[in-house]
Amino acid sequence: MKNFFFLIIFLLGIHCVEAQETSVMRAGTAKVNITPGTLPQNRVVHDSLYARSLILETPEVRIAFLSFDLGGYTNPELLESLKKKYKLTELYFCPSHTHSGYADRNTIADKLTEAIDKASKNMFEAKLSGGNRSIPQLTFDRLIVRDDGHAREAWYADPEGHYRYLNKERIPLGQVDNSVGLIRIDNNKGEPRAFIMNFACHPDALVEIRSIVSADYVGYATKYVESAFGNEANCLFVQGGAGNQCSLFKTPTDGTQPENFYDMVGRMGKLLGIEAVALAKDLFPNPNDKTSIVLKTDSLDLANRFDDDVATIHFSTILINNKYAIATFPGEPFIKFQIDWKREMGPYTIPFFFGYTWNGGKWPTYVPDVRSAALGGYGADWGPVRAAGGGEAVITRHLFNYYVMTGLMRKGQGPGDHRLDDGTTIWTPDWMK
Numbered sequence: 001m002k003n004f005f006f007l008i009i010f011l012l013g014i015h016c017v018e019a020q021e022t023s024v025m026r027a028g029t030a031k032v033n034i035t036p037g038t039l040p041q042n043r044v045v046h047d048s049l050y051a052r053s054l055i056l057e058t059p060e061v062r063i064a065f066l067s068f069d070l071g072g073y074t075n076p077e078l079l080e081s082l083k084k085k086y087k088l089t090e091l092y093f094c095p096s097h098t099h100s101g102y103a104d105r106n107t108i109a110d111k112l113t114e115a116i117d118k119a120s121k122n123m124f125e126a127k128l129s130g131g132n133r134s135i136p137q138l139t140f141d142r143l144i145v146r147d148d149g150h151a152r153e154a155w156y157a158d159p160e161g162h163y164r165y166l167n168k169e170r171i172p173l174g175q176v177d178n179s180v181g182l183i184r185i186d187n188n189k190g191e192p193r194a195f196i197m198n199f200a201c202h203p204d205a206l207v208e209i210r211s212i213v214s215a216d217y218v219g220y221a222t223k224y225v226e227s228a229f230g231n232e233a234n235c236l237f238v239q240g241g242a243g244n245q246c247s248l249f250k251t252p253t254d255g256t257q258p259e260n261f262y263d264m265v266g267r268m269g270k271l272l273g274i275e276a277v278a279l280a281k282d283l284f285p286n287p288n289d290k291t292s293i294v295l296k297t298d299s300l301d302l303a304n305r306f307d308d309d310v311a312t313i314h315f316s317t318i319l320i321n322n323k324y325a326i327a328t329f330p331g332e333p334f335i336k337f338q339i340d341w342k343r344e345m346g347p348y349t350i351p352f353f354f355g356y357t358w359n360g361g362k363w364p365t366y367v368p369d370v371r372s373a374a375l376g377g378y379g380a381d382w383g384p385v386r387a388a389g390g391g392e393a394v395i396t397r398h399l400f401n402y403y404v405m406t407g408l409m410r411k412g413q414g415p416g417d418h419r420l421d422d423g424t425t426i427w428t429p430d431w432m433k
Contacts, residue, residue, distance in 0.1 A: 025291045027126035027185050028055040029194040030118030031234045034068060034111045036104035039213065046206070046214040046262070049101055050222075052236045053115040054185065054194050055086075055123065056320070061293040062087055063318070064119070065196065066112055067094040067236035069215040070101040072356070074363050078109045086120050090297060090316055092328060093358045094238045099204040100214040124193065127285035130183040130324050130350050132342070135275040138268060139201045140167060141174020141335070142246035143377035151375040154246055170248045176200075177240065177338055180275050181352045183324065184283045192233040195225060197276050198352050200240030200335055205250040205265045217247065220269020221276065228277045235276075239356040241329070241338035243366050243379055289321045296401040302364050302390040305373070311386070314361035315394060317401040325349050327398045328357040331364035331386075332379065334372050337395050344399055367391040 035048045049069035056063055064086070072095045083091050093112075095101075143151040144163055157165040167173065181198035203216035215222075218237045225235040249268035295318045302311045311331075318326040327341050338353035345351040364386050366379035373380050373388035403409040418426040 024058070025126050025128065025293075026057050026123045027194065028119035028121070028123040029053060029185070029234045030115050030122065032111050032115040032118070034070075034103070034108060035213065036102060036107070038104070039102065043102060043211050043213055046100075046212045047219045049098075049213065049215055049219075051112055051115045052222075052234045053119040054196065054234070054236055055088075055116070055119045056126070056128075056185075056293060057123075058291060058293050061089050061295065063293065063295065064088050064091045064116060065094055065236060065238070066092065066115060067096065067196075067238055068112065068115075069098050069219065070095045070103050070108075071097055071099060072363065073103065073108065074358050075109060076360065078112065079360060082113060082116055086116055090295065090359050091116075092316070092354070094236070094354065095356055096203055096215065096218045096237050097239050097242065097332075097356050098214065098216040098218060099202070099207040100209075100212050100216055102213045125188045126193070127186045127188070127190075128183065128289075128320060128324070129186070129283040129285045130181070130352070131279060131283055132179045132181045132350065132352075133275055133279040134179050136271070137172045137176060137178050138248055138271060139176045139245045140170075140172050140248055141176060141244050142202070143244050143372065143375065143380060144173055145375060149375070151372070151377040151380065153378050166250060167246070167248070172248065174244075175335055175339070176245060177335055177342075180272060180279065181240075182276055182279045182283065183352065184280055186285060190284075192229055192280065194233055195235045195276070195280060196352075197221065197225065197235055197237050197272075198240055198354065199237070199272060200242040200338055200353075200355065201245045201247050202242050205247050205268065206261075209261070217249070217265055217269035217272065220266050221272040224270055224273025225276050225280065228273075229280075238352075238354045240353050241333045241335040241355045243332035243334040243355070243368065244372060244377075245335055289323065291321055292319075294319045294322075294405050296405060297359070298397055298401060299361060300390070300393055300397060302367065302386045302394075305381070305385050305387040311362035311364040313364050313394070314359050315357075315398070316359060317398050317405065319402065319405050322406070323348065323350055324352065325402060326352045326354055327395070328354045328359065329367070329394060330356070330358045330361065331367050332356065333367045333391055333394075334369050334379075336369040336372070337367075337391050340395055341398065345402075364390075367394075
């Protein structure tokens with residue numbers, strides 16, 4: 001009885017917006033330069049920062065994604081005003097988490113508003129496709145397990161020289177997701193007009209050069225994809241479960257700047273872009289897809305690990321065309337949650353994990369999985385870190401919502417009769433039902 005009462009309360013707490021199947025989806029997209037016009041004297045621009053927007057709508061549901069080259073950004077007032085003005089069911093802020101970003105706090109809200117406004121004024125009939133592609137390993141787990149069984153950060157060199165500072169040998173250590181995800185949005189002529197690239201890796205290759213303003217490898221990757229399609233399509237980048245993921249192409253500077261520093265960062269971005277373009281060219285809308293957008297926005301309280309702070313986070317489970325399943329997760333979730341989400345999806349579902357994605361509530365900072373929390377390291381057992389088990393609770397809620405949305409989670413008991421090979425049906429006793 002206690003469990004039944006909890007289930008009723010749980011179901012009542014879900015905010016659910018569902019769309020009936022329809023034959024039409026519309027989309028709008030825009031790209032806005034958000035590089036500050038004025039910078040402190042100690043900073044210079046290496047490459048421009050951008051905000052890219054995408055609006056997707058059916059007659060019942062309208063959602064938008066704002067992808068931008070900043071370390072992070074939340075603004076509840078802006079979020080609510082944009083949702084109201086543009087009649088959005090949900091709006092998702094998706095910072096790439098570049099460690100070399102820089103925002104003008106006086107103008108950034110206007111720039112993000114401009115990106116949504118331009119997209120809303122250029123809506124078109126759209127077809128959607130998507131997929132994931134296995135790629136050569138570009139990342140490693142920056143929390144490296146040492147001889148005592150605990151993990152230390154990649155920036156901690158072993159005294160005995162076992163692991164060197166920032167993994168100079170580029171050893172493919174730890175748990176990673178060697179794949180890139182892509183959602184492609186075409187107009188009714190079959191021409192791509194927007195992409196969402198989904199990949200998990202910290203964009204911090206340039207962080208050692210404190211004076212640089214840059215989108216890091218993300219800037220190179222998105223530029224490559226857009227160039228491959230004649231700059232006629234915007235490429236939004238949405239970070240994955242990158243809380244413990246580091247680039248194998250990160251060049252350690254040790255206080256100096258090697259000549260090939262930018263080449264390495266560019267190489268990382270280009271390799272990712274090449275794989276994303278190859279995937280994009282293999283994607284085509286299925287003419288048998290029945291267009292729909294279904295989403296459930298939910299919330300959970302995540303406690304801090306070592307103090308009394310509690311973050312109430314918001315997240316959404318999104319199902320498009322009953323095929324493309326997106327789990328959003330604010331803060332810096334670890335890679336295991338991305339892997340688990342993808343593994344749990346059925347054979348007919350194409351999954352995406354949108355980490356660092358905020359649509360209200362508090363930004364929870366690092367959210368480690370239980371094993372990583374036990375092994376330790378930055379973001380796992382020190383630093384701004386949420387208690388072990390919180391991330392697993394979010395993924396469990398995503399999975400529950402997904403199965404409710406698809407109708408697989410029955411409201412009552414399932415069938416229990418026995419059916420023999422000859423077609424004979426045997427009544428099931430009440431005690432078995």
